[in-house]
Amino acid sequence: MAETSFTLNTGGKIPALGLGTWQSKAGEVEKAVEYAISVGYRHIDTAYAYGNEEEVGKGLKKAFEAGVKREDVFVTTKLWSTYHKRVQENIEISLEKLGLDYVDLYLMHWPVAMNTNGNHPLFPTTPDGSRDVDFSRHHVDTYLNMEKLLHTGKVKAIGVCNYSVMYLEQLLARASIVPAVNQIENHPLLPQDDVSDFCKAKGIHITAYSPLGSTGSPLLTLPAVQQIATKHSVSPASVLLSYHTERGHSVLAKSVTPTRIMANRQMTKLDTADMEVLAQISSGGNLKRHGNPPWKVNLGFPDQQHVKYLS
Numbered sequence: 001m002a003e004t005s006f007t008l009n010t011g012g013k014i015p016a017l018g019l020g021t022w023q024s025k026a027g028e029v030e031k032a033v034e035y036a037i038s039v040g041y042r043h044i045d046t047a048y049a050y051g052n053e054e055e056v057g058k059g060l061k062k063a064f065e066a067g068v069k070r071e072d073v074f075v076t077t078k079l080w081s082t083y084h085k086r087v088q089e090n091i092e093i094s095l096e097k098l099g100l101d102y103v104d105l106y107l108m109h110w111p112v113a114m115n116t117n118g119n120h121p122l123f124p125t126t127p128d129g130s131r132d133v134d135f136s137r138h139h140v141d142t143y144l145n146m147e148k149l150l151h152t153g154k155v156k157a158i159g160v161c162n163y164s165v166m167y168l169e170q171l172l173a174r175a176s177i178v179p180a181v182n183q184i185e186n187h188p189l190l191p192q193d194d195v196s197d198f199c200k201a202k203g204i205h206i207t208a209y210s211p212l213g214s215t216g217s218p219l220l221t222l223p224a225v226q227q228i229a230t231k232h233s234v235s236p237a238s239v240l241l242s243y244h245t246e247r248g249h250s251v252l253a254k255s256v257t258p259t260r261i262m263a264n265r266q267m268t269k270l271d272t273a274d275m276e277v278l279a280q281i282s283s284g285g286n287l288k289r290h291g292n293p294p295w296k297v298n299l300g301f302p303d304q305q306h307v308k309y310l311s
């Protein structure tokens with residue numbers, strides 16, 4: 001494995017590979033977390049919005065009972081959009097569900113607030129059926145409230161997700177604490193070099209999500225990925241995950257399947273030629289973003305400039 005962990009701007013370490021839990025179903029995720037930790041994972045990613053923090057917490061508890069120390073597991077959870085005006089409340093609910101005193105990383109899930117008192121606790125809608133966005137709440141004000149959590153000991157580090165360069169510039173202009181992490185969709189069909197370079201210059205670590213292309217892992221069949229896998233006698237998944245460690249990013253791979261959880265631990269030392277082949281996949285604007293919720297808001301990503309926004 002090229003790197004087993006990266007150092008954050010807090011001085012803390014983030015393990016290079018984390019277990020993703022988005023869409024991991026009830027009845028499956030507790031076992032997935034317990035199994036992953038038993039085979040060496042030390043980084044678990046969840047979120048209030050995933051609705052599985054309680055079960056993730058049960059998996060963590062089993063791992064601790066088996067002798068793994070709390071301080072050796074890096075746990076991330078995320079502030080949901082309907083809680084942008086209730087930051088303290090949302091972390092307390094998450095900690096209660098997880099059965100933890102603190103999380104290692106607390107991330108703003110999206111830089112868009114939704115109506116706190118809308119028609120649904122997670123995904124409120126307006127009468128036309130679109131997302132009930134709270135345009136009165138600026139994402140930087142939410143982040144400033146997250147900064148205050150650092151003094152409570154309930155979070156060891158704070159950061160953001162889904163931040164473009166434009167949003168990061170807005171945030172850094174007013175923040176006292178540089179985010180430790182920006183968690184973004186990242187893979188050879190969405191390299192986001194602009195965000196990666198900007199974060200590197202500012203000391204913000206990137207964690208890549210949807211490295212396999214999310215549900216159904218469509219990127220495993222990319223010919224260039226398969227060709228590199230054959231060259232190194234490894235799986236395509238290993239190539240797609242190792243792409244991030246080579247870039248200095250940590251990576252989250254979701255699976256509830258024990259054989260895949262185990263297999264995804266295998267990292268491959270990719271060479272310069274491999275990285276060049278992987279970089280070529282997106283050349284000529286051949287980009288694919290899998291996570292594209294209908295926010296009605298311009299998030300500032302260059303690949304989304306064709307989208308029509310209401311605001």
Ligand SMILES: NC(=O)C1=CN([C@@H]2O[C@H](COP(=O)(O)OP(=O)(O)OC[C@H]3O[C@@H](n4cnc5c(N)ncnc54)[C@H](OP(=O)(O)O)[C@@H]3O)[C@@H](O)[C@H]2O)C=CC1
Pocket residue numbers: 019020021022023045046109161162183184208209210211212213214215216217220237252253254255256257260261263264291
């Ligand atoms: N901050 C944010 O907004 C976001 C954060 N994330 C985080 O990142 C994590 C990873 O991203 P995610 O979108 O889940 O997608 P991934 O790219 O990790 O792909 C997950 C899919 O790949 C399958 N899979 C996993 N390993 C293998 C393998 N070795 N061979 C074949 N198939 C495999 C899984 O199936 P199965 O489980 O059935 O084995 C599942 O269908 C999330 O779970 C979440 O924690 C994700 C999206 C947005």
Ligand SMILES: O=C[C@H](O)[C@@H](O)[C@@H](O)[C@H](O)C(=O)O
Pocket residue numbers: 022047049291292293
């Ligand atoms: O972390 C995973 C993703 O961000 C997911 O939570 C969102 O995409 C959500 O389904 C939404 O529709 O806004």
